[in-house]
Amino acid sequence: MASLRAKTVFADQGITVTAVESLELRFDRTNHRRFITGRLEPIAVIVREADRIYAFDMGAQSVDIDQLNLPADFDLE
Numbered sequence: 001m002a003s004l005r006a007k008t009v010f011a012d013q014g015i016t017v018t019a020v021e022s023l024e025l026r027f028d029r030t031n032h033r034r035f036i037t038g039r040l041e042p043i044a045v046i047v048r049e050a051d052r053i054y055a056f057d058m059g060a061q062s063v064d065i066d067q068l069n070l071p072a073d074f075d076l077e
Contacts, residue, residue: 003022003036022039
């Protein structure tokens with residue numbers, strides 16, 4: 001199971017920086033034991049100013065924010 005999550009890492013009066021991460025959890029069992037493993041991977045950084053929104057991938061390249069498939073509860077306003 002993999003999902004994206006967005007978390008604000010910095011905010012002040014003029015700028016907000018949000019990290020977008022992919023969270024993958026795996027559940028498994030062997031020999032009557034259960035295992036949970038997880039992986040957290042950074043996907044993008046969103047920088048929000050009063051009049052503009054920027055999105056960058058982890059290579060610092062500009063990306064279209066619509067391509068990120070952000071969580072439904074993420075507010076771009």
